[in-house]
Amino acid sequence: MPSATLRRPRDVRSPLPLPSGTRPSRRGLLAGGLGTAALLGLSACGTGDSSAAGASDDAAWSFTDDRGHAVRLSRRPKRIAFLTDTAGAALWAAGLHPVAAADSGQGIVGAVRPDWSGVTRIYSADKGVRIEALAQARPDLLIDAVEPDGTLQVASQLPAVGKLAPVVGLSTYQPIEKIAGTADRLTRSLGAEPNDAGAKARYEEASARLRRAVAANRELRVGFVFGIDKSTIGVMNPRTWAVLKTVSALGMRLVPVPDGADNAYSQAVSWENVPSLPADLLVWAVSDPLPGNPLWQRTPAVRAGQVWKPPLASWYAYSWANFTVLLDGLATRVQSARAGVGPRSAS
Template structure:
């Protein structure tokens, strides 16, 4: 998903193929264990336990991994997928942490866990192999591929992989993490957080329904000259809030806008938004063009205090939904300019 043309925050760069959350693998067959395609829907992953039929899990790509017995030694190949699984209560034997604050946002206990990330090599293959995992978990990119294609052949010799997509709504990402954790016979650690997330979603749906004309833009700083408007069709959290009825700033289709639309600062006051949500980067802007933006002048700016915008856990985004509900309730529609 790396591209020099995509507008991304520089202080919190989205995962790349070899950088942030290295780790990836296509469908694998290893040591007599098979990972095969499935006709099951990718939107409804399924799993079975370790009974007479062995263990199987259908991941977010619609691929099913089948093993003779329930895997017990799991490795996380990416920060994003790993954070969701740490939060769900799954403890790995090996995991990545690129130091971008994604994994640390969910407070993992690294005691006895092998760290397998290398800034220059991605997954440290020798360290991964020495941890003896019998199942790997990788993030699925927006195009449906696993994260680190460059290490496909090497990683596929170690263990089969399941993919967890981080380009679906938050509830689907956390839901897949929960389903995988349950399938491995482990109790969930985040049931109470899921309840708070659902309650926040209900509050936000009601607030949006009562303020239907409110236009909301999720934005971040790209550089000193450019602001990014997040694409509702790509970002997980925007998919969640759009499904709750929120009216989001559209981003024109095109390769340059896959993740966000770059807007020069002189055009920022013309953004047709009544409420601006400052995302991903710190701090808030402090320049005349930002202060001239109608939503900013009206005091209709929300900067959520999330641990990470890429830690896809129930707990992390329950905070966002609850805060959004409060700001949507109090915001006035029509503050921003009309769309061009």
């Protein structure tokens, strides 16, 4: 996993469910654009795109974004720029080819295997989004990520960006199907046909399989965790991550993050407290490698062999196909896991 993915924590909160530790915000951990975080998603904007794939390029175009802001243009835009890794990854995966795009080198964009031919790279590690390079690409529409407070991730911090072209804002603080569904709809509205017509059906099959597995193992408690540093691991916040929102809606019991806000990416847990995590199944996420710490080996779920480490790319590739990998893998592990091996919650 690229080291840049784990940024300096922005605030401090009690670890889960024990004494103090850092709680990195999502914005500080998954960077794109300016090196802050956001993932692509959907608000209730299903009626927002009035331009279909078969419409003339000269026809009027509109799209209502996740801020509730309607972008209306006299003709359908042709030159699209992706300002963030995460919004870009979802649209690359859906089949949209930009004239300019950000890639902060953290594996998010690379996970969807984009075709960079003819695309201007607009991100540098020292400057973030390079406005000059973006301007030279002559975009007529910009795609930015939306933060939980409704602000645009890049354009709100670099006002000059928003003067180059209209901005559509997209958020990934949503369940999986809304992320991929929005990417498909926006792609169609811009005149491209989404990739792999059967991918959504396979995702729905995986979702149904996981729902059945969870229903048959209702008492199983699942914790999604990742490595922060040598002294702590993070427990992913069910209120933030798209995958966790989705599996929670399917009935899965998740290890909670006490008082986790909608923009809290995770709760830090010091190593001495890791064996006390109230989880029967642990999913090791978004980081490599699995821990070698002896306290990890003493964790009940680990001793019971109830640990799964999905392919790293599956967390970052915002597409029906890659999210299917996660749901299918979870279904297999939930079916075979035994409830009650982890300690009871301290709360």
